[in-house]
Amino acid sequence: MASTLLSLASATPSASLCFHEINKGKLNLGCINKEKTNPFIKAKSFGRVSMVVASNVSHFEGITMAPPDPILGVSEAFKADDHELKLNLGVGAYRTEELQPYVLDVVKKVNKLLLEKGENLEYLPIEGLAAFNKVTAELLFGADNPVIKQQRVATVQGLSGTGSLRLAAALIERYFPGEKVLISSPTWGNHKNIFNDARVPWSEYRYYDPKTVGLDFEGMIADIKAAPEGSFILLHGCAHNPTGIDPTPEQWGVIADVIQEKNHIPFFDIAYQGFASGSLDTDAASVRMFVARGMEVIAAQSYSKNLGLYAERIGAINVVCSSPEAAARVKSQLKRIARPMYSNPPVHGARIVANIVGDSALFKEWNAEMEMMAGRIKNVRHKLFDSLSSKDKSGKDWSFVLKQIGMFSFTGLNKAQCDNMTNKWHVYMTKDGRISLAGLSLAKCEYLADAIIDSYHNVS
Amino acid sequence: MEDEPHRCFSFLPTFLPLHILIYTPNPVLPEHNRTKSAAVFFHILTMIISRFLRRGISTSTSPTRRRSWWDHVTPALKDLINAVTDAFLADPCPYKINLGVGAYRDDEGKPVVLQWVREAEGKIGATNFLESTSTAISSKLVEESAKLIYREDLDVIKERRFAGIPALSGTGACRIFAEFQKRFYPDSTIYFPDPTWSNHRNIWGDAHVPGRTFHYYHPDSKGLNFVALMDDVKNAPDGSFFLLHPCAHNPTGVDPTDEQWREISSLFKVKNHFPFFDVAYQGFASGDVERDAQAIRIFLEDGHSIGCAQSFAKNLGLYGHRVGCLSILCNDKIQAVAIKSQLKQISNAMYSSPTIHGISLVSKILSNPDIKALWLKEVKVMATSIQRMRATLREALERLRSPLNWQHITNQAGMFCFSGLTRAEVDQLAKEFHIYMTHDGRISMASVTTKNVDYVARAIHEVTASNRDTKILHNIGAYKVNTDICSTFLGTNKTRARGMNLAL
Numbered sequence: 001m002a003s004t005l006l007s008l009a010s011a012t013p014s015a016s017l018c019f020h021e022i023n024k025g026k027l028n029l030g031c032i033n034k035e036k037t038n039p040f041i042k043a044k045s046f047g048r049v050s051m052v053v054a055s056n057v058s059h060f061e062g063i064t065m066a067p068p069d070p071i072l073g074v075s076e077a078f079k080a081d082d083h084e085l086k087l088n089l090g091v092g093a094y095r096t097e098e099l100q101p102y103v104l105d106v107v108k109k110v111n112k113l114l115l116e117k118g119e120n121l122e123y124l125p126i127e128g129l130a131a132f133n134k135v136t137a138e139l140l141f142g143a144d145n146p147v148i149k150q151q152r153v154a155t156v157q158g159l160s161g162t163g164s165l166r167l168a169a170a171l172i173e174r175y176f177p178g179e180k181v182l183i184s185s186p187t188w189g190n191h192k193n194i195f196n197d198a199r200v201p202w203s204e205y206r207y208y209d210p211k212t213v214g215l216d217f218e219g220m221i222a223d224i225k226a227a228p229e230g231s232f233i234l235l236h237g238c239a240h241n242p243t244g245i246d247p248t249p250e251q252w253g254v255i256a257d258v259i260q261e262k263n264h265i266p267f268f269d270i271a272y273q274g275f276a277s278g279s280l281d282t283d284a285a286s287v288r289m290f291v292a293r294g295m296e297v298i299a300a301q302s303y304s305k306n307l308g309l310y311a312e313r314i315g316a317i318n319v320v321c322s323s324p325e326a327a328a329r330v331k332s333q334l335k336r337i338a339r340p341m342y343s344n345p346p347v348h349g350a351r352i353v354a355n356i357v358g359d360s361a362l363f364k365e366w367n368a369e370m371e372m373m374a375g376r377i378k379n380v381r382h383k384l385f386d387s388l389s390s391k392d393k394s395g396k397d398w399s400f401v402l403k404q405i406g407m408f409s410f411t412g413l414n415k416a417q418c419d420n421m422t423n424k425w426h427v428y429m430t431k432d433g434r435i436s437l438a439g440l441s442l443a444k445c446e447y448l449a450d451a452i453i454d455s456y457h458n459v460s
Numbered sequence: 461m462e463d464e465p466h467r468c469f470s471f472l473p474t475f476l477p478l479h480i481l482i483y484t485p486n487p488v489l490p491e492h493n494r495t496k497s498a499a500v501f502f503h504i505l506t507m508i509i510s511r512f513l514r515r516g517i518s519t520s521t522s523p524t525r526r527r528s529w530w531d532h533v534t535p536a537l538k539d540l541i542n543a544v545t546d547a548f549l550a551d552p553c554p555y556k557i558n559l560g561v562g563a564y565r566d567d568e569g570k571p572v573v574l575q576w577v578r579e580a581e582g583k584i585g586a587t588n589f590l591e592s593t594s595t596a597i598s599s600k601l602v603e604e605s606a607k608l609i610y611r612e613d614l615d616v617i618k619e620r621r622f623a624g625i626p627a628l629s630g631t632g633a634c635r636i637f638a639e640f641q642k643r644f645y646p647d648s649t650i651y652f653p654d655p656t657w658s659n660h661r662n663i664w665g666d667a668h669v670p671g672r673t674f675h676y677y678h679p680d681s682k683g684l685n686f687v688a689l690m691d692d693v694k695n696a697p698d699g700s701f702f703l704l705h706p707c708a709h710n711p712t713g714v715d716p717t718d719e720q721w722r723e724i725s726s727l728f729k730v731k732n733h734f735p736f737f738d739v740a741y742q743g744f745a746s747g748d749v750e751r752d753a754q755a756i757r758i759f760l761e762d763g764h765s766i767g768c769a770q771s772f773a774k775n776l777g778l779y780g781h782r783v784g785c786l787s788i789l790c791n792d793k794i795q796a797v798a799i800k801s802q803l804k805q806i807s808n809a810m811y812s813s814p815t816i817h818g819i820s821l822v823s824k825i826l827s828n829p830d831i832k833a834l835w836l837k838e839v840k841v842m843a844t845s846i847q848r849m850r851a852t853l854r855e856a857l858e859r860l861r862s863p864l865n866w867q868h869i870t871n872q873a874g875m876f877c878f879s880g881l882t883r884a885e886v887d888q889l890a891k892e893f894h895i896y897m898t899h900d901g902r903i904s905m906a907s908v909t910t911k912n913v914d915y916v917a918r919a920i921h922e923v924t925a926s927n928r929d930t931k932i933l934h935n936i937g938a939y940k941v942n943t944d945i946c947s948t949f950l951g952t953n954k955t956r957a958r959g960m961n962l963a964l
Contacts, residue, residue, distance in 0.1 A: 059699070059734050059765065060788070063644060066801035069808060115581060120571040121780045122563060123773075126542060159628070159811030166810050170666075175533055193809040197639070265529055296529050311594055311816030319530070326530045336536035340662035341635055342628035346815045347780030 070189055070430055078428040086426040087444055089435040092241065092407045093310060094373055097441045102373070104308045106366045110355045114348075121347065126335040128157020128316070129350035135357040136316040140270065140284055140301060147291055151324040154331035156317050156338065157345045160310075161271045161302030162190060164317035168267065168298050169198035170337045171319075171330070172232060181232040181267065182224065184208075186432055188241045188269075191234065205233070208243050213400040213412045215245050221258055229263050237270035237299070238283040239406025242434035246276070246405055252286050256293060266290050268299040274306040276406045278374035280367065291320055303353055305407065306370055314349030377407060377437050380445065384437075387449035394457065407438045417455040425451035540658045541898055548896040556894035557912050562710065562875045563779055564842055564906040572842075574777045576835045580824040584817065594816055601626050601819045604826035605770050605785035609739055609753055614760065616789055623799035624787035625807060626814050629779075630740045630771030631659060632807075633786035637736060637767055638667035639806045640788075640799075641701060650736075651692075651702045653677075655900065657710045660703060660738070674702070677712045682868035682880055684714050693727050701734045706755035708741035708874020711902035715745065715873055721755045725762045735759055740771040745873040747843035749775075749836060765789040772822050774875065775839050781818030842906075846875065849908045853877075856917030864924055877903045885923040893919035 068076070074090030096102050127133065133155040137148055147153050158164030172181065181200055183191050184207035195202045205227070206219030224233055235255070240246055247255060259266050268287050274280040290297050302315040317334065321327040338345070356362045381401055388398040401409055413421065413433040421427040427448060429435045440448060538546070544560030557569075566572050602624035610617050627633035641648060641664075650664045653676035661671050674696070675688030693702070709715055716724065728735055737756055743749040759766055767788040773779045786803065790796040807813065825831050847870075854869040869877050881889070881901035889895040895916060897903050908916055 060644060060790070060795065060799055063795065063798050063802060065798045066805040068801075069805075118573070118578070121573055121577070121778055122571045123561070123779045126539065162808070163811035175530070190808065190812075193805070197806065197809040311813075313811060313813065313815050321530050326533070329533045329535045330530050332536040332538075333533055335539070337666070339539050339542075340631070340659055340666045341810065342782060343631035343659065344780075344782070346628070346782040346818060348815060348817045 074428050074430055077422070081426055081428075083426040085447065087428065087439070087448065089427060089429045089437075089439045089448075092305065092436050092438060094305060094308060094407070094438040095441075097376065097443075099439065099441055102308055104366070104369050106356050106362050106369060107308060107352060109362065109365075110352050113355065114351055119351070124157070124344045124347050124350065126339050126344050127155075127331060128345045129347065129354060131354040131358060132157055132314075132350035133316065135354055136301060137318055139280060139357060140273065140287060140299060140318060141291060141320075142281070142284070142288060145288070145291065147320050152321050152327050154319040154321060154327040154334060156331060156334040157350055158300070158315045158317050158338075159313040159342070159345060160304050160315040161269060161300055162194065162315075163313065163342075163345075164300035164302070164315045165191070165194050165269060166198060166341075167317045167334055167337055168300060168319075169195050169200050170341075171334060173198050173200050174333070174337070176230075176232075179230060179232065180227070181234055182227050182264075183234045184220075184236070184240070186242055187234070187236075189430075191269075203227075207240075208245065208410065210412060213410065214403065215247060215251070217247070217251055217254075221254065224255070224258050224264065225262060227262065227264065230265070231262075232265045232267045232298070233259055234267045234269060235286070237268045237273065237287050238285075239272035239276035239408070241271065241406070242408050242430065242432060243410040244404030244406050244408045245400075245410065247286075249285065249289075252289055256290050256295070259290075260293065260295065266295060266297050268297065270299055271302040272305055272406050273301065274367070274370045275374055278371040278378075280306075280370070296320055296322055303349065307353065307356070307366070309349050309352060312349030312352065313346060314353055380437050380440050380442060381409070383442050383445040384440070384449060387445045388452065391446075391449050392453045392457075396456070407436055409435050409437055411435055411452060413452070413455055414460075417459045420455040420459040421451055425454070427451050544896050544898055547890065551894055551896075553894040555915070557896065557907065557916065559895060559897040559903045559907050559916070562774065562904050562906065564774060564777065564846075564875070565909065567845075567909045567911065569907065569909055569912070571779075572777055574835065574838050576825050576831050576838065577777060577821060580821045580831070583824060584820050594813075597816065597820055597823055598626050598813070600827060601783075601823040602785055602787065604823055606787055608749065608826060609742065609756060609768055609770055609787075610760065610789075611753070611757060616760070619793065621792060621796055622787050622789045623796045623803060624785055625800065625803045626819050627769070627784045627786045627807070628782040628811065628814050629773050629784040630738060630769050631663065631784075632782065632811075632814065633769030633771070633784045634660065634663045634738060635667065636786050636803055636806050636810070637769060637788075638664045638669055639810075640803060642667050642669050643802070643806070645701070648701055651696060651700055653689075653703070653705065653709070655711055656703065656705075657738075657740075658898075669701075672696075676709075677714055677878065679880070682714070682878065683871065684716055684720070686716065686720055690723065690727060693724065693731065693733065696731065696733065699732045699734070701736060702728070704735055704737050704755070706737045706739055706742075707745035707752040708876070710740065710874070711876050711898070711900060712878040713872025713874050713876045714878070716755070718754060718758065721758045725759045725764065728759070728764065729762055734767070735764055736767040736769070738769050740769075741774055741874050742770070743775040743836070743839035744843050744846070744875055747840040747847070749839065760789075765791070772818075775842075776822060776825065776835070778818060778821060781821065782814060783818035783822050784814075846905050849905055849910075849913060850877065852910070852913050853905075853908060853917055856914055857921060860917060860921045862921050862925060875904055875906045877905050879903050879920070881920070881924065888923045889919055893922070895919050 071091060075088060078086060078088040078090060094102055136157075137153050137155045141148055141153065156167060158167055169181075172179065178201070181195055181202045182205045183195075183202055185204040186208055187204075192202065205223035206216045209216035209219070227233070236246075238246055256266075268290075270284070270287065273283045276283045287297065287299055297320045299318045299320070300315065301318070303312075304310040304315070307314075319327070319330045319334070321330055356366050381404075385398055385401045388401065392398065400412070404410065411429075411433045415431050418429055418431050418433060421429060425447075435448075541560060545558060548556060548558040548560065564572055606617055606622055606624055610622075612618075616622060625636070627636055638650070641650070649670045649672050651672050651674050652660050654673035655677060656673075664671050674692035675685045677683075678685035696702075705715075707715055739753075739756070742752045745752045756766065756768070765788075767786070769784065769786055771784045773782075773784070776783070788799055788803075790799060825835050850870050850872075854866045857864075857866045857869075864880075868880065872878060879897075879901040881897075883899050883901075886897055886899050886901055889897065893915075
């Protein structure tokens with residue numbers, strides 16, 4: 001193949017935005033001149049060179065490998081490891097005590113039902129399945145909530161949490177151009193990518209305190225106060241990812257006060273409703289409190305964890321507005337954003353959720369299964385705490401394992417210690433020190449405790 | 461209620477989002493521009509008025525804060541195609557017919573679930589989807605999709621020199637590509653055929669890639685404007701990105717011949733243009749998936765490294781499952797891996813991945829040779845029935861002694877017929893005959909059945925015949941619907957956006 005020059009748009013990679021920076025996942029498109037520098041192209045700048053004949057030469061010569069996703073990359077590394085004691089505590093996907101994936105019984109029932117019904121596969125409307133949109137809003141806000149009765153919620157079915165967040169991000173970019181979203185430090189890794197790709201600038205508010213392995217509440221409040229008025233504050237409704245540290249109800253009250261005072265918009269990401277405490281209502285308490293104060297709220301939902309529908313990509317974006325007429329307008333714009341993204345959302349997951357939530361017997365069953373899943377994680381936390389406390393003679397306080405909630409636990413281990421966990425003990429976790437308790441069985445708690453104690457004390 | 465005297469000026473910054481309402485002028489169908497101008501003007505007016513009449517919950521003591529966060533959000537313009545369905549649904553007339561959406565119907569006018577899809581659904585059941593099997597199933601889908609469109613025996617396929625990811629049907633595949641194009645060619649534009657599917661412009665527009673057009677449809681011949689097409693391809697700057705419909709062009713149904721494709725491909729080589737194919741109807745044009753991929757095969761023979769968005773919505777009848785595939789041909793495996801990683805990264809920040817359900821269905825059907833063969837037969841049945849309806853519709857119009865030439869109905873291919881009906885005629889069809897289609901006169905032939913074809917022919921004849929003597933007067937009973945349904949979504953031509961410099 002003859003090498004030929006390509007016709008490239010002039011693109012000079014900036015020295016300050018080199019590949020290394022991207023690897024750290026700290027790329028913030030909000031601070032660079034997007035058009036002039038392109039961190040994705042490693043090629044030298046040829047300027048605009050036209051070529052004569054393009055035989056077998058790709059237009060995409062200079063494209064570099066994207067950095068591996070830090071979370072999914074863990075699973076890949078785990079797969080490649082043949083050690084018999086290996087443990088995958090990477091992805092937040094629920095596993096049974098036997099460490100097998102779990103399809104909820106209610107889901108199996110409904111799948112069978114849908115197969116028997118033999119429904120058609122026609123396009124959904126852009127906003128998704130109406131029956132689903134109705135039940136998902138009721139699930140989050142409560143069926144008797146005035147905002148639902150007054151039709152003040154714009155609900156659009158989304159592709160799980162990610163897709164719903166992206167719709168909201170695009171709405172923010174369009175109607176609040178330049179306004180920032182504040183995200184917790186740390187937060188789910190994909191939040192930054194979503195806002196970057198949607199061209200929404202973001203900055204961080206303090207959240208995790210490594211000294212206490214708990215919430216840096218003063219820092220959080222100070223940072224939210226310091227943000228320019230009218231910022232969007234991204235909050236995890238329950239079971240904070242990755243730390244597992246949630247504010248107390250009193251702290252939520254103070255957060256709401258500050259947000260109201262500064263005229264910010266609360267933007268909830270609720271990926272674990274029902275999964276954190278085992279109760280759907282308890283886990284929605286934070287969102288409901290904000291809504292009860294009359295605030296306009298954005299809330300993204302996901303059914304990946306609580307219904308185990310990871311692969312069906314079912315979720316929703318809700319915008320609580322001050323009037324039904326505003327809700328109608330907002331909904332129309334969300335549709336306007338969704339249509340050139342994927343036209344209309346997938347039907348299967350929506351039908352499953354609508355059937356389960358819409359049938360009281362199935363809904364009860366679901367609640368029971370959710371309690372079981374959340375219960376198993378709570379048991380594992382206890383076992384891990386017990387193992388750590390009994391094995392570690394240094395007097396370190398491991399109670400944060402019990403205080404944290406949800407699928408994840410922030411162990412407080414640093415990167416080197418995490419590497420030790422993987423290299424020496426074959427325990428796979430994300431490098432920020434997060435472990436997924438959903439991937440831990442009671443049987444393996446002792447082994448994990450040994451690994452954590454060794455990494456914490458013997459590696460710095 | 462606070463006193464906010466400066467509020468009357470605060471609408472000015474909200475003009476910023478107007479770029480979403482502004483489209484490049486459409487030179488071929490200027491009536492679109494006027495309608496869009498009118499609609500935009502109307503919405504701006506609504507926005508201004510709503511600011512003065514706004515009431516809302518006050519959550520702030522700051523005088524500069526608007527009451528509701530969303531006051532400045534205007535109602536979005538309705539999606540053109542869905543608006544047709546909305547109007548159709550709102551019509552109580554029992555004789556109504558929806559010729560708007562491109563979705564296949566049986567002769568009863570009912571949606572069809574392909575037999576093999578049902579069987580595959582039964583097999584899938586509630587399978588445990590491990591992350592590893594998800595990856596394996598996704599790879600299988602990409603592999604099978606590539607074989608379907610590119611041909612199994614090509615080196616580029618055998619050597620896996622392509623990057624592919626499953627996508628949310630055709631729309632999702634186009635959008636991922638548009639974002640990819642923006643990322644690596646930030647200053648580039650995309651050339652669409654004029655006309656093209658209405659969503660294309662928004663897809664690339666939302667990815668911040670400006671769209672241009674090249675001549676395609678000749679309104680006089682109702683066929684391809686080949687000379688102008690080649691001119692536009694030649695005059696475009698070297699290395700431009702082009703969106704091509706390889707078969708069953710949407711909305712016109714007009715496809716280049718093989719010879720014409722060869723000439724287009726040669727010119728593309730000279731100009732080093734990047735061809736991106738939107739493959740939404742493979743199998744629907746001729747009934748033969750191989751035949752319908754001919755344009756792509758021609759480009760591959762010439763050595764182009766192309767990109768392809770495939771949709772399984774129509775040919776597998778999987779509309780609601782949203783299954784498709786985006787693929788880009790590469791020089792070598794290393795590049796393929798790099799490009800795939802970039803595509804994955806883009807999709808991860810948009811929706812992570814399409815549903816496993818849809819992907820499993822497609823991969824099951826395509827990877828089993830027996831099931832695949834039976835599926836191909838079903839596709840042929842669907843395509844043949846559409847071709848038969850084309851002939852029937854044309855014959856019916858000719859039997860009515862319509863003075864117009866309706867040859868294009870059978871000349872055009874695929875799901876759609878670009879009827880040549882004017883906007884006024886389309887409106888009349890909706891108002892008086894309760895037949896709905898997009899206002900560019902595009903008819904979804906898949907919704908024309910043996911039961912309604914005569915009625916459709918008579919209605920078309922009625923609105924188009926200029927000679928009163930040849931008109932056949934109908935009595936369709938008492939079901940005359942209030943006309944406002946159609947005029948609301950179609951907009952009016954009465955107002956013009958004077959002095960606003962809105963390029964539509």
